Amino acid sequence: MGPAPALENKNMQRDNPWITLRGAKDEDIPLFSSALLIAKDEYPALAAADYEAQLQDYGVRLRKILDPTESAATQLRTLNGFLFDELGFSGDDQDYYDPRNSYLNDVLDRRLGNPISLAVVQIELARRLDVPLEGVSFPGHFLVRLPLDEGIVVLDPFQKGRSLDAAELRRRARTHLDTHDIDDARLARMLEPASHRAILTRMLRNLKGVYAEREQWEKALRCCDRLLTLDTHQPGEYRDRGQYYLKLGHVRAASEDLRRYLSLVPQADDVDAVALQVAEIGTNLPRLN
Numbered sequence: 001m002g003p004a005p006a007l008e009n010k011n012m013q014r015d016n017p018w019i020t021l022r023g024a025k026d027e028d029i030p031l032f033s034s035a036l037l038i039a040k041d042e043y044p045a046l047a048a049a050d051y052e053a054q055l056q057d058y059g060v061r062l063r064k065i066l067d068p069t070e071s072a073a074t075q076l077r078t079l080n081g082f083l084f085d086e087l088g089f090s091g092d093d094q095d096y097y098d099p100r101n102s103y104l105n106d107v108l109d110r111r112l113g114n115p116i117s118l119a120v121v122q123i124e125l126a127r128r129l130d131v132p133l134e135g136v137s138f139p140g141h142f143l144v145r146l147p148l149d150e151g152i153v154v155l156d157p158f159q160k161g162r163s164l165d166a167a168e169l170r171r172r173a174r175t176h177l178d179t180h181d182i183d184d185a186r187l188a189r190m191l192e193p194a195s196h197r198a199i200l201t202r203m204l205r206n207l208k209g210v211y212a213e214r215e216q217w218e219k220a221l222r223c224c225d226r227l228l229t230l231d232t233h234q235p236g237e238y239r240d241r242g243q244y245y246l247k248l249g250h251v252r253a254a255s256e257d258l259r260r261y262l263s264l265v266p267q268a269d270d271v272d273a274v275a276l277q278v279a280e281i282g283t284n285l286p287r288l289n
Contacts, residue, residue: 018229021200029196032104032124035117038203039103041222051105055121058087059128066129073153075131076146080161083125087111089118091158102207116142116203118157134193137202138169139176145191154191201230208240217247235264239274246277255281 017037021029032055036048066078083089092101092112100106107113107121119135119142126133136143136154143164146153154169155161164172170182173190182190194202208223224241227234242257258278262271 018226021197022229022231026195026197029200031120031196031199034196034200035104035120035203038200038207038226039105041226042099042103042219043105046105051108054108055124056128058082058125062125062129068130071148072131072146073148075129076126076133076153076155076161079122079125079129079131080155083122084160089113089121090160091115091118097210097213099207099210102203102210114142114206115156115158116199116206119144120199120203122157122161135199136191137194137198138190139173141172142194142199142202143191145193152191197230201227204230212240212244215247217244220244221248235261235268238264239270242274246281251281251284 017034021034021037033048033052036046036051040046040048062079062082065082066075068075070078089107089111092098092114095101096114100110101112101114102117104117104120107117113121116135122144123133123135132147134145134147136145141156141158144155144157144161146155154164156164166184166187169187169191173182173187174180204223204227208220208227211217211220211223221241221244224237224244227237228241238257239261242254242261245251245254245257255278258274258281261268262274262278265271268274
């Protein structure tokens with residue numbers, strides 16, 4: 001006799017780290033190992049422990065050259081020198097949208113990445129040194145921030161940890177927003193620290209966009225699945241997953257997701273277009289079957 005359904009379901013949840021992440025408090029989400037879970041979707045045989053050990057080794061080497069009595073800002077400069085100058089990590093200017101720039105195993109192997117993947121490495125190294133570096137889900141490029149007694153220092157991991165002043169931050173934000181009026185209060189809101197869940201979500205959305213642009217629908221759909229596992233309250237992900245299902249010919253699944261989107265956000269700007277798609281699916285479903 002097999003296990004009772006309830007027990008079997010509990011065992012499945014315990015064995016699925018993504019389901020564990022869904023219910024986890026943000027402070028309990030391990031950023032580096034969770035980001036490696038994203039890579040494991042692309043590389044099922046990935047040995048995550050090897051990359052955990054590699055980062056641990058970087059931390060050990062850093063502790064040998066880092067003075068713990070120095071200020072956090074000085075320690076961060078030492079960390080950046082080690083990561084970007086000695087080890088040679090850098091932003092991939094040649095092929096920014098290469099999916100490998102979002103997978104931590106590739107980032108550590110190639111020492112190339114995009115802003116958010118480099119930030120994850122930087123943040124995790126800082127955490128091992130008790131330097132309170134935080135992510136910032138800034139418009140455009142992901143950034144990092146270091147809180148200090150006199151304020152915060154904001155840095156760009158894609159540019160080897162270069163610090164950014166308020167004027168440059170405003171210029172960057174304006175290129176991605178529909179307003180030129182960015183006062184101090186609004187800029188401060190943009191620079192609030194990103195949760196671990198938000199960082200993982202942004203990594204997945206970056207990948208989803210890359211795969212959709214390349215018309216790799218199965219991989220884009222996989223990203224939607226993971227996003228909805230992390231947080232089911234993302235109506236747009238149901239819509240996008242429904243569109244990818246349609247591209248792949250899974251019309252019933254597409255209809256279910258698109259209907260759910262309409263029920264969740266009945267006032268959305270695109271409800272008429274989505275409703276038309278749902279109606280067309282309903283009309284054609286008997287013929288498709």
